Amino acid sequence: MTKGLYVLLISIITNQTLVAQSIIPLPEKMNNRNGIFDLSIATSIHVRKDMLPEVLQFNEQLKNISGYELRVNDEDNEEKGNTIIIKQGPGITEEGYQLEVTPEKITIQANDDKGVFYALISLLQLLPNEVSSKRKDISILKIPAIDISDHPRFKWRGLMLDCSRTFISPSYIKETIRRMAFYKLNILHLHLTDDQGWRLEIKSLPELTSRSCYFDRHFNEPKEFQGYYAQQDIRDIVEYAAQKHIQIIPEIESPGHSLAALNAYPELSCVGHVLPIYPFFSGPEITQDLFCVGNPASYAFYKNVLAEVIRMFPSPYIHLGGDEVPPTRWEECAKCQRLVKQNALADTRELGGYFMQQIALNAIKSNKRPIAWNEVFEQKKYINTNWIIMNWGSSKAALDAVKEGYDVVMAPTSHLYFDYTYEQINTKKVFEFDPYYGEKDDGLLKSHILGIQALFWSHIDRTESRIDYQLYPRLLALAERAWSSTNDINYNNFKSREEYHKEHWLKNMQIAFNGND
Numbered sequence: 208m209t210k211g212l213y214v215l216l217i218s219i220i221t222n223q224t225l226v227a228q229s230i231i232p233l234p235e236k237m238n239n240r241n242g243i244f245d246l247s248i249a250t251s252i253h254v255r256k257d258m259l260p261e262v263l264q265f266n267e268q269l270k271n272i273s274g275y276e277l278r279v280n281d282e283d284n285e286e287k288g289n290t291i292i293i294k295q296g297p298g299i300t301e302e303g304y305q306l307e308v309t310p311e312k313i314t315i316q317a318n319d320d321k322g323v324f325y326a327l328i329s330l331l332q333l334l335p336n337e338v339s340s341k342r343k344d345i346s347i348l349k350i351p352a353i354d355i356s357d358h359p360r361f362k363w364r365g366l367m368l369d370c371s372r373t374f375i376s377p378s379y380i381k382e383t384i385r386r387m388a389f390y391k392l393n394i395l396h397l398h399l400t401d402d403q404g405w406r407l408e409i410k411s412l413p414e415l416t417s418r419s420c421y422f423d424r425h426f427n428e429p430k431e432f433q434g435y436y437a438q439q440d441i442r443d444i445v446e447y448a449a450q451k452h453i454q455i456i457p458e459i460e461s462p463g464h465s466l467a468a469l470n471a472y473p474e475l476s477c478v479g480h481v482l483p484i485y486p487f488f489s490g491p492e493i494t495q496d497l498f499c500v501g502n503p504a505s506y507a508f509y510k511n512v513l514a515e516v517i518r519m520f521p522s523p524y525i526h527l528g529g530d531e532v533p534p535t536r537w538e539e540c541a542k543c544q545r546l547v548k549q550n551a552l553a554d555t556r557e558l559g560g561y562f563m564q565q566i567a568l569n570a571i572k573s574n575k576r577p578i579a580w581n582e583v584f585e586q587k588k589y590i591n592t593n594w595i596i597m598n599w600g601s602s603k604a605a606l607d608a609v610k611e612g613y614d615v616v617m618a619p620t621s622h623l624y625f626d627y628t629y630e631q632i633n634t635k636k637v638f639e640f641d642p643y644y645g646e647k648d649d650g651l652l653k654s655h656i657l658g659i660q661a662l663f664w665s666h667i668d669r670t671e672s673r674i675d676y677q678l679y680p681r682l683l684a685l686a687e688r689a690w691s692s693t694n695d696i697n698y699n700n701f702k703s704r705e706e707y708h709k710e711h712w713l714k715n716m717q718i719a720f721n722g723n724d
């Protein structure tokens with residue numbers, strides 16, 4: 208009997224749709240086998256104690272679907288039949304796993320907790336279509352027999368949320384973390400400061416959270432679009448994300464995109480007077496006002512901010528911004544011009560590189576690698592290959608940086624801007640993004656292109672359901688491009704799995720995706 212016929216028959220008999228080919232992102236290797244594993248309350252899991260947190264998270268999701276959890280036992284205390292066994296897997300790389308489903312038992316092998324976590328997510332994605340039902344009394348979940356061997360293509364599989372143009376609630380951030388983890392994404396970059404609001408509590412600079420996080424009153428902006436994250440909110444988010452193997456990377460913009468900070472500390476701008484905080488579409492898209500780099504107090508400001516940021520975020524990276532820095536005010540400012548002369552800079556623009564180099568020292572001495580937008584690459588004199596370039600621009604700049612030994616994360620406007628409409632960037636376009644831009648890999652690309660990341664800017668779509676709409680299903684295509692090897696880039700194949708996820712998992716996760724594609 209062919210596999211297809213077998214699955215069809217079982218489906219008719221049990222009224223469950225078996226979904227051997229439903230996993231997103233697509234695993235590296237998959238072989239269907241004959242037979243069915245019946246997952247039920249009689250199933251037990253055997254696992255080493257240090258992998259227990261992964262199993263508890265699996266159980267929580269299973270309970271949501273079926274109403275029951277599985278018994279958990281020590282790995283040595285193996286029972287006969289209908290068990291899930293989690294073991295060390297010699298030779299399996301970081302984050303990788305093997306998952307074998309037979310009618311008798313399920314065996315998972317991995318060498319780290321991430322591998323176990325990802326194997327259990329793949330197992331969840333093999334569950335039949337009952338995952339989206341509201342019933343909580345499903346006694347048997349049928350899982351088709353299969354062999355999977357899997358590991359990620361990139362170690363950086365990211366999403367950025369712009370928390371400045373619109374404040375994004377901690378509960379929505381956590382919801383996003385949960386959904387990202389389900390698609391094996393592992394980096395959440397929070398854009399915490401910009402012209403439209405400073406969103407992070409810095410205890411030594413209290414005006415940032417009494418003034419800089421609110422729009423000017425006369426704009427009458429909704430309350431929920433404004434506000435800040437208390438340090439405790441951040442600790443909660445970081446801890447929640449760590450359980451889901453997601454790293455939170457903070458971005459503190461410098462020296463531009465800083466109007467909100469300058470509203471509270473006007474003496475740090477070149478003009479020196481108070482500048483109102485306006486909603487994105489109520490003022491210039493890019494304000495000319497930025498930190499006065501000729502003022503020593505600007506350096507002290509970042510030193511104080513970064514000291515607290517470093518304590519709040521355990522990530523080995525800090526993003527320092529550096530994009531879109533108009534030099535107009537610096538041209539007109541005596542203090543800034545004095546610095547240009549003192550350091551014999553070729554032009555005023557160089558002040559941007561100089562400033563970022565100085566403030567990055569605060570991060571580097573705490574062993575954090577600075578990240579910056581690709582504009583810093585135009586100021587090469589001030590950076591070195593310890594810096595990571597986040598490329599939102601052209602492929603050429605990014606590939607030039609790679610060739611000079613920089614680590615690069617690809618987040619181009621052309622494919623990965625999730626604030627763009629589906630007419631501008633549809634799911635297929637995201638799916639087809641090639642981070643190597645057609646270049647042959649001679650080893651350099653593999654070692655220096657760390658991965659890919661989608662960017663969501665919150666100036667247009669500002670409510671949680673609208674953000675859902677912008678992120679899904681594009682995030683699934685991003686996840687596949689970030690994780691899956693390029694052996695099988697077949698949009699139709701992706702599409703059939705995507706349809707299954709829209710129908711069942713996006714519903715399960717209460718995502719308002721609205722049918723867009």
Ligand code: ACM
Binds near residue numbers: 530531580
């Ligand atoms: C950017 O869109 N300015 C990174």
Ligand code: ZN
Binds near residue numbers: 499502536537542543
């Ligand atoms: Zn100045």
